[in-house]
Amino acid sequence: MHITCWGSRGSIPVSGKEFVTYGGDTTCIEIRTKDDDIIIVDAGTGIRRLGNHLVEQNRFSYNLIFTHAHWDHMIGFTSFKPLFMDRTELTVYRCPFPDQYIENMLANLMKPPNFPVRYSDLRASIRYIDSCPATFRIGSVTVESIPLNHPDGGCGYKFTESGHSFVFLTDNELGYAHPGGLSRDEYMKFCMGAELLFHDAEYTPQEYKTKKGWGHSLYTDVIDMAIEAGVKNLGLFHINSERTDSDMDSIVESCKAHIRNKNSDLNCFAAGCDVSFSL
Ligand SMILES: [Zn+2]
Ligand SMILES: [Zn+2]
Numbered sequence: 001m002h003i004t005c006w007g008s009r010g011s012i013p014v015s016g017k018e019f020v021t022y023g024g025d026t027t028c029i030e031i032r033t034k035d036d037d038i039i040i041v042d043a044g045t046g047i048r049r050l051g052n053h054l055v056e057q058n059r060f061s062y063n064l065i066f067t068h069a070h071w072d073h074m075i076g077f078t079s080f081k082p083l084f085m086d087r088t089e090l091t092v093y094r095c096p097f098p099d100q101y102i103e104n105m106l107a108n109l110m111k112p113p114n115f116p117v118r119y120s121d122l123r124a125s126i127r128y129i130d131s132c133p134a135t136f137r138i139g140s141v142t143v144e145s146i147p148l149n150h151p152d153g154g155c156g157y158k159f160t161e162s163g164h165s166f167v168f169l170t171d172n173e174l175g176y177a178h179p180g181g182l183s184r185d186e187y188m189k190f191c192m193g194a195e196l197l198f199h200d201a202e203y204t205p206q207e208y209k210t211k212k213g214w215g216h217s218l219y220t221d222v223i224d225m226a227i228e229a230g231v232k233n234l235g236l237f238h239i240n241s242e243r244t245d246s247d248m249d250s251i252v253e254s255c256k257a258h259i260r261n262k263n264s265d266l267n268c269f270a271a272g273c274d275v276s277f278s279l
Pocket of ligand 1: 010011070072073171238
């Protein structure tokens, strides 16, 4: 499978010359399976550029999964151009919420006076499938879920195809217990042997002193967990909205030094906009 990051900024999109390398769009991940099915995770503002790209490629059938319902992971839905086209077929998986919750959330995004087009006026055909917490398949990919340790909950995912796994755990705090969340060791087990992990690594040790309990992880906690789980490649995700390109470069260097001190060969990088990976 081929994984592309279309946005990884946390909390709110940003723009400006100091945010060019890692990008300003909020969470959106695209996975292309070996059979060329398209899986989209989250509809942060990165989904706008992804939508334009898919239209250019003449692709109109997609699968969409959400991690949770915070604004930065949903607000791009209304700017996903294929929704306004008759030929689009969108399958939405009802993770992590049961019943009609996802449908209602997406419809509420478009209610007046907040948006000029109603959900009922979208041209795409949209169907919903019940999925989590059981393991399910999208074409050649097996999808496992795990509850997030985050305010208001959510789901993280493991995508496995032909023995290769990509784990996506954003908005997950390893160092604090939120209602419905799991222990750090449960996340470590979930990540065991993953070839690629994108994990929330929003805070520096200095910041975490005052941000503990906010729902995001200290990057050293993430590195230690990834090393213990035998992860090969770690993408630092949910980049703080105040973090400039040079700040992020320094964080990656600190992470690499921490990894060297642990005598590990974990490959660590910032999962910025347009980073892609083939497994
Ligand atoms: Zn977020
Ligand atoms: Zn969140």
